[in-house]
Amino acid sequence: MLLRHSAIDAVDARVLLRTTLGVSDAHLIAHASDALAADHAEKFAALVARRAAGEPVAYLVGEREFYGRTFAVSPAVLIPRPETELLVELTLERLPRNEAKRVLDLGTGSGCIAISIALERHTAQLTATDKSAAALTLARQNAQQLGARNVAFKTGDWFDALHEDRGEKYDLIVSNPPYVAEGDAHLAQGDLRFEPASALSASLDGYACLNAIVDGARAHLNRGAWLLMEHGHDQAASCRNRLRAAGYAEVQSWRDLAGIERVSGGTFDDTRPVPVN
Ligand SMILES: C[S@@+](CC[C@H](N)C(=O)[O-])C[C@H]1O[C@@H](n2cnc3c(N)ncnc32)[C@H](O)[C@@H]1O
Numbered sequence: 001m002l003l004r005h006s007a008i009d010a011v012d013a014r015v016l017l018r019t020t021l022g023v024s025d026a027h028l029i030a031h032a033s034d035a036l037a038a039d040h041a042e043k044f045a046a047l048v049a050r051r052a053a054g055e056p057v058a059y060l061v062g063e064r065e066f067y068g069r070t071f072a073v074s075p076a077v078l079i080p081r082p083e084t085e086l087l088v089e090l091t092l093e094r095l096p097r098n099e100a101k102r103v104l105d106l107g108t109g110s111g112c113i114a115i116s117i118a119l120e121r122h123t124a125q126l127t128a129t130d131k132s133a134a135a136l137t138l139a140r141q142n143a144q145q146l147g148a149r150n151v152a153f154k155t156g157d158w159f160d161a162l163h164e165d166r167g168e169k170y171d172l173i174v175s176n177p178p179y180v181a182e183g184d185a186h187l188a189q190g191d192l193r194f195e196p197a198s199a200l201s202a203s204l205d206g207y208a209c210l211n212a213i214v215d216g217a218r219a220h221l222n223r224g225a226w227l228l229m230e231h232g233h234d235q236a237a238s239c240r241n242r243l244r245a246a247g248y249a250e251v252q253s254w255r256d257l258a259g260i261e262r263v264s265g266g267t268f269d270d271t272r273p274v275p276v277n
Contacts, residue, residue: 007052016047019061056191067116071142076134078199079191080112083230083256084176086263088116090228090254091174095121102168104220105129106158106175106213109199111139111151113174118148126151127170129161132198158209159216169222176230177209178202206232207242214242221268228265236261247272 008016018028020043036044047060058064058079063072066080067088073079095101095117105114105128114128128151130136136153143151154161162168180201186192187201202208210231217227227248231239236253243251248266256262 008048012051012057013048015057015061016051017044020044020047054190054193056194058191059194064110066110066112069116069119069146071110071112071115072138072145073110074134074138075194076132076196077109077138078195080110083258083260083262084113085116086254086256087113087174087176087228087230088120090263090265091117091172091226092120094172094226095124097121098123100125101171102127104162104170104173106173107131107177107199107209108139108153109135109176111142111148111153113176114151115139115143115146115148117174118143118151119146122150124150127154127162127165128152129154129156129158131155131157131161132196135199158212159220162220169225170220171222171225173213173217173221173225173227175213175228177213179206179210179230179232179235181206206235207238210235210239211242214239214246214248218246218268223268223270225268226265227268228263230263233260233262236264239264240266 014028018025020040050060051057056079058073059075062074063070064080067085071080091103101124103117103124103126105126108114108128108130111128114126118124118126128139133155136155140153178198178200180187182201182203184201192200204211210229213229221227229239240251240253243264243266247269249269251266253261253264
């Protein structure tokens with residue numbers, strides 16, 4: 001079988017061939033010298049052409065690994081990133097096992113954050129929101145496929161999605177919102193060209209969503225509860241400033257495996273005055 005293709009990387013070619021044939025890596029290795037049937041060769045060539053034109057492998061094969069599980073993805077959602085696993089780890093460190101804590105994931109996309117947390121903490125109650133109905137359809141499918149029964153999905157603009165919650169508060173709010181500045185050159189490069197702009201970029205130099213979440217979360221957090229947000233490689237200091245200015249305590253940032261400050265957060269302290277905007 002053809003595992004090298006001049007137009008694309010050999011690793012991508014292997015993944016696309018595996019998808020074409022619906023087989024495992026082990027099968028590919030064991031049958032490396034088999035000829036491809038004509039219909040498979042045609043399907044494989046079409047996938048290779050799309051990959052050569054830049055389409056992300058995750059969209060071509062319809063899935064991506066995140067926190068040890070396989071999530072279905074489509075062009076309606078951001079492709080889950082390895083660095084986002086830091087948000088899951090930080091959340092799990094703050095969620096004792098066997099307690100019915102309430103966790104809110106804002107901008108859930110494929111559902112990768114909420115579903116990973118839900119599956120690691122079966123007694124927690126997750127609420128996952130997105131303003132994209134198409135993203136929520138996929139997130140619901142992922143929850144069903146992966147057996148996460150403790151996640152409720154809600155559509156809407158950030159905290160507006162919670163209007164039926166009647167003021168119920170959360171023990172932790174987590175979010176990986178859009179944070180790339182509109183017009184940033186990276187949006188016209190690589191996989192980002194194929195991902196939804198609404199999942200990637202935000203106004204105010206990329207801070208509009210981060211700021212909206214910092215400001216809005218206060219009304220939805222229990223006393224001492226954490227807000228944890230992923231942000232861009234150069235946004236940690238500004239996020240910390242915003243969190244402090246909004247009255248959060250224990251404000252800090254955490255580095256990802258590449259050593260980049262990737263997540264910032266703080267705890268809700270209702271003894272501090274609500275800032276006047
Ligand atoms: C960076 S993606 C993160 C997706 C997923 N949580 C992840 O980490 O892979 C941001 C998500 O926020 C959603 N989003 C953007 N603006 C929103 C808004 N105003 N209200 C709610 N969700 C929003 C997008 O549709 C997208 O799914």
